[in-house]
Amino acid sequence: MSTLLEVSGVTVSFDGFRAINNLSFQIADAELRAVIGPNGAGKTTFMDIVTGKTRPDEGHILWGDKSISLIGMSEAKIAQAGIGRKFQKPTVFEEQTVQENLMMALRKDRAPLAVLFFKPSKTDFACVEELADQIGLADAFLRVSGELSHGQKQWLEIGMLLAQEPQLLLVDEPAAGMTPAEREKTTAILVDAAKTRAVVVVEHDMEFVRRLNCKVTVLHEGAVLAEGSLDHVTKNQDVIDVYLGR
Amino acid sequence: MNRSFIARNPSVLIFLAILALFTLGVTVLSEGFGIGLISTSFVKVLGKTLCLCLIAIAMDLIWGYTGILSLGHFAFFGLGGYMLGMWLMYERTRQIVVNSLSDGVLPPTPEEVTTGIGNQIFGVVGSSDFPLIWTFADSLVLQLAFVVLVPGILALVFGWLAFRSRVTGVYLSILTQAMTLGLSLYLFQNASGLRGNNGLSGLQNLPGITAPQSVVSLWFFWASALVLGLGYLLVAWIVSGKFGSVIRGIRDNEARVRFLGYSVETYKLAVFTLTACISGIAGALYYPQAGIINPAEVAPIASIYLAVWVAIGGRGRLYGAVIGTAFVSLVSSWFTGGQAPDVPLGFYTVKWVDWWLVLLGLCFVLVTLYAPNGIGGLIDLLKRKRKETDA
Ligand SMILES: Nc1ncnc2c1ncn2[C@@H]1O[C@H](COP(=O)(O)OP(=O)(O)OP(=O)(O)O)[C@@H](O)[C@H]1O
Ligand SMILES: [Mg+2]
Numbered sequence: 001m002s003t004l005l006e007v008s009g010v011t012v013s014f015d016g017f018r019a020i021n022n023l024s025f026q027i028a029d030a031e032l033r034a035v036i037g038p039n040g041a042g043k044t045t046f047m048d049i050v051t052g053k054t055r056p057d058e059g060h061i062l063w064g065d066k067s068i069s070l071i072g073m074s075e076a077k078i079a080q081a082g083i084g085r086k087f088q089k090p091t092v093f094e095e096q097t098v099q100e101n102l103m104m105a106l107r108k109d110r111a112p113l114a115v116l117f118f119k120p121s122k123t124d125f126a127c128v129e130e131l132a133d134q135i136g137l138a139d140a141f142l143r144v145s146g147e148l149s150h151g152q153k154q155w156l157e158i159g160m161l162l163a164q165e166p167q168l169l170l171v172d173e174p175a176a177g178m179t180p181a182e183r184e185k186t187t188a189i190l191v192d193a194a195k196t197r198a199v200v201v202v203e204h205d206m207e208f209v210r211r212l213n214c215k216v217t218v219l220h221e222g223a224v225l226a227e228g229s230l231d232h233v234t235k236n237q238d239v240i241d242v243y244l245g246r
Numbered sequence: 247m248n249r250s251f252i253a254r255n256p257s258v259l260i261f262l263a264i265l266a267l268f269t270l271g272v273t274v275l276s277e278g279f280g281i282g283l284i285s286t287s288f289v290k291v292l293g294k295t296l297c298l299c300l301i302a303i304a305m306d307l308i309w310g311y312t313g314i315l316s317l318g319h320f321a322f323f324g325l326g327g328y329m330l331g332m333w334l335m336y337e338r339t340r341q342i343v344v345n346s347l348s349d350g351v352l353p354p355t356p357e358e359v360t361t362g363i364g365n366q367i368f369g370v371v372g373s374s375d376f377p378l379i380w381t382f383a384d385s386l387v388l389q390l391a392f393v394v395l396v397p398g399i400l401a402l403v404f405g406w407l408a409f410r411s412r413v414t415g416v417y418l419s420i421l422t423q424a425m426t427l428g429l430s431l432y433l434f435q436n437a438s439g440l441r442g443n444n445g446l447s448g449l450q451n452l453p454g455i456t457a458p459q460s461v462v463s464l465w466f467f468w469a470s471a472l473v474l475g476l477g478y479l480l481v482a483w484i485v486s487g488k489f490g491s492v493i494r495g496i497r498d499n500e501a502r503v504r505f506l507g508y509s510v511e512t513y514k515l516a517v518f519t520l521t522a523c524i525s526g527i528a529g530a531l532y533y534p535q536a537g538i539i540n541p542a543e544v545a546p547i548a549s550i551y552l553a554v555w556v557a558i559g560g561r562g563r564l565y566g567a568v569i570g571t572a573f574v575s576l577v578s579s580w581f582t583g584g585q586a587p588d589v590p591l592g593f594y595t596v597k598w599v600d601w602w603l604v605l606l607g608l609c610f611v612l613v614t615l616y617a618p619n620g621i622g623g624l625i626d627l628l629k630r631k632r633k634e635t636d637a
Contacts, residue, residue, distance in 0.1 A: 076507050084505075085505045091502045093498055096495070103491065104488065115492055116487070116489045118488045164507065
């Protein structure tokens with residue numbers, strides 16, 4: 001498997017506080033990866049850096065076969081390059097319907113004029129409907145997304161990510177605030193998505209991570225503390241000290 | 247969802263029908279073409295109101311739909327007025343000068359004509375030379391192009407600077423206020439080349455047209471109604487599709503739209519510039535009906551009123567913006583025009599000319615607190631109620 005995303009030696013400080021400290025990290029094509037770590041470990045900041053929201057002070061971020069540097073690219077350009085992101089808080093466009101949300105995310109020309117004259121084709125409608133089905137929102141297709149339950153909003157946001165057809169999906173705490181049944185379904189969606197693309201999931205819930213059944217990276221104070229299978233990292237004494245033993 | 251745009255938006259058709267009926271009604275009741283129940287000056291008031299509704303639609307697009315509270319769109323409105331005003335004033339003055347000079351034995355030389363026009367137009371600011379910006383004032387076609395281009399280019403440059411640096415929210419509003427204040431201060435100077443605080447006048451007289459004002463006023467009224475209808479159609483179409491989805495997304499969560507791969511800045515710039523062009527057209531139609539334009543028109547307060555009209559009407563709904571603007575601006579001209587009867591309280595007499603602003607401010611506060619969706623929101627509420635009782 002070739003490397004899709006390579007983060008090397010990245011450091012970010014906020015007013016002198018090092019949120020990310022010489023972080024190095026690799027994701028392969030079509031890999032499912034869980035990232036865990038205590039509050040403030042820098043998990044969200046890591047996603048901010050990869051998606052162009054925060055600019056690192058030092059280090060390199062290389063993307064794809066051609067090893068393009070993502071540093072300095074705008075958020076929109078990075079998203080177009082194939083990186084999708086789900087926020088920690090579910091963020092969907094509450095005043096718009098599930099259909100409109102998905103249609104906006106659908107992988108199409110994003111230039112203003114193309115969007116202005118865009119007319120969804122039969123295939124586009126079919127595509128969006130299929131996505132809604134995949135995330136279990138077929139029945140809520142024409143509902144305003146603000147009316148959806150918390151869990152449904154989370155799924156809708158995942159659906160929007162899938163609609164973008166990214167090569168890499170960064171998912172920040174998808175299961176937060178979900179019922180056990182909802183969690184199970186979320187796991188299934190993510191595992192399914194990872195069959196054709198790389199997915200990085202940040203999560204606190206160990207049960208959830210166990211079900212993902214994938215390689216785990218533990219972050220602590222902005223750097224990698226341990227990496228490997230879940231069983232491997234949970235036996236690591238450092239990990240027990242800073243994270244599990246609390 | 248694949249039905250035609252009109253079928254999906256019945257309110258557009260309703261609006262256009264009401265506008266057509268209104269236009270017909272005013273025409274039939276007018277002095278120029280009808281039974282004379284509506285005075286020519288009131289036809290002008292109505293025509294001007296239609297122009298204000300047009301800029302209100304632009305304001306709704308930039309604020310209500312895209313979430314950018316611009317408090318500077320009257321700068322574009324004023325610029326549009328100045329651009330057409332320059333041609334109107336130049337051409338009419340030229341005809342007067344040529345007429346008066348033709349009494350002589352020899353036909354006047356071009357220099358004599360130019361000096362004559364210069365004296366007439368710029369005498370008030372102690373000059374007779376044509377400033378550079380009047381170079382094309384003799385060409386109606388070019389000045390009409392400038393009505394769109396000058397506001398458009400100003401918006402493009404200003405917006406590019408502001409949006410690129412990701413200025414948002416209150417800071418952007420303040421910046422737009424600074425823009426319109428700057429323009430107004432500049433125009434106040436005699437050296438601006440647009441006659442300083444005198445502004446441009448006599449704009450109600452169309453060069454080479456001998457028709458009376460009662461007729462000319464209706465031409466402008468019709469033109470205003472037509473352009474308002476077209477503007478409404480255009481903006482309603484823009485907001486109805488995926489572009490509308492994206493800009494409403496920008497309003498509600500800019501960052502999310504960015505991570506979906508849309509260049510938020512480009513969209514903002516596009517909408518800002520387009521609405522500036524629409525505002526310019528609205529201004530170009532407005533000032534010939536007002537007869538005069540001066541720098542006070544682009545004072546910061548004008549753009550704030552615009553925001554108040556749209557807020558009272560209900561932002562994010564085009565008909566709301568139109569209703570709010572028509573209603574508030576008409577009531578406002580009634581109160582400030584001295585027609586409203588004063589209220590004697592014994593110890594104090596409430597003069598509406600002074601107190602109207604207080605009343606308007608109060609209405610604004612009440613709407614913001616209790617009806618954040620404005621008058622348009624009430625209509626939505628009624629519609630929903632009816633649906634519920636139907637079901
Ligand atoms: N924009 C910012 N300005 C200042 N400090 C910040 C900023 N963003 C993050 N931080 C700090 O950086 C550290 C890492 O934050 P981050 O949000 O990445 O943690 P996290 O691992 O996602 O935690 P959680 O599990 O609580 O979501 C925290 O101490 C946070 O306070
Ligand atoms: Mg976080």
